[in-house]
Amino acid sequence: DAGITQSPRHKVTETGTPVTLRCHQTENHRYMYWYRQDPGHGLRLIHYSYGVKDTDKGEVSDGYSVSRSKTEDFLLTLESATSSQTSVYFCAISGGQGIEAFFGQGTRLTVV
Amino acid sequence: AQSVTQPDIHITVSEGASLELRCNYSYGATPYLFWYVQSPGQGLQLLLKYFSGDTLVQGIKGFEAEFKRSQSSFNLRKPSVHWSDAAEYFCAVGVWSMKTSYDKVIFGPGTSLSVIP
Numbered sequence: 001d002a003g004i005t006q007s008p009r010h011k012v013t014e015t016g017t018p019v020t021l022r023c024h025q026t027e028n029h030r031y032m033y034w035y036r037q038d039p040g041h042g043l044r045l046i047h048y049s050y051g052v053k054d055t056d057k058g059e060v061s062d063g064y065s066v067s068r069s070k071t072e073d074f075l076l077t078l079e080s081a082t083s084s085q086t087s088v089y090f091c092a093i094s095g096g097q098g099i100e101a102f103f104g105q106g107t108r109l110t111v112v
Numbered sequence: 113a114q115s116v117t118q119p120d121i122h123i124t125v126s127e128g129a130s131l132e133l134r135c136n137y138s139y140g141a142t143p144y145l146f147w148y149v150q151s152p153g154q155g156l157q158l159l160l161k162y163f164s165g166d167t168l169v170q171g172i173k174g175f176e177a178e179f180k181r182s183q184s185s186f187n188l189r190k191p192s193v194h195w196s197d198a199a200e201y202f203c204a205v206g207v208w209s210m211k212t213s214y215d216k217v218i219f220g221p222g223t224s225l226s227v228i229p
Binding site for chain 1: 121218
């Protein structure tokens with residue numbers, strides 16, 4: 001299995017608070033992604049990174065920011081959590097063009 | 113815009129029966145195509161992928177998929193389903209980003225498979 005670790009695995013937070021999710025990889029892959037999974041929507045791309053300090057927005061980036069200061073770590077921050085951000089968040093990594101993505105185990109976030 | 117559709121939200125089959133899950137994509141060039149499976153409470157596991165060449169690709173767990181360019185489809189098949197195949201199945205397409213020279217992966221909404229013993 002690809003070396004991807006997401007933390008925390010579960011989190012409950014209050015509306016309006018900032019939240020940071022961490023994705024750590026040991027594969028030295030260039031590309032890292034954050035997806036959210038919601039019933040009926042599949043996985044939707046939030047942000048992705050194509051190198052250290054190189055990031056770009058996905059299709060549902062509003063309310064989220066990311067940072068990548070090291071190859072192995074990709075952080076997702078909810079600047080001010082809302083109930084609509086209750087979801088399961090998956091981190092993925094990929095080695096490059098056309099190569100499949102490997103997924104972490106997911107983080108279940110509940111915003112109350 | 114690129115998109116992936118999976119027309120069947122939920123499918124129920126009997127154990128031992130054959131299975132076909134449908135996937136259609138919208139993309140202007142030849143895409144990279146994937147099928148992933150997700151068991152309850154788990155992450156996603158790659159079943160198979162198509163990049164080029166033979167349009168019939170074999171994957172793990174006895175699955176295969178056929179790429180049909182004329183129909184923009186990449187349907188997943190299995191000749192005999194096992195109870196352990198009950199899961200969520202996602203079709204995905206790799207799309208080219210000119211800005212970053214990189215492929216993003218766009219997922220369909222998923223098909224939930226139930227297997228009757």
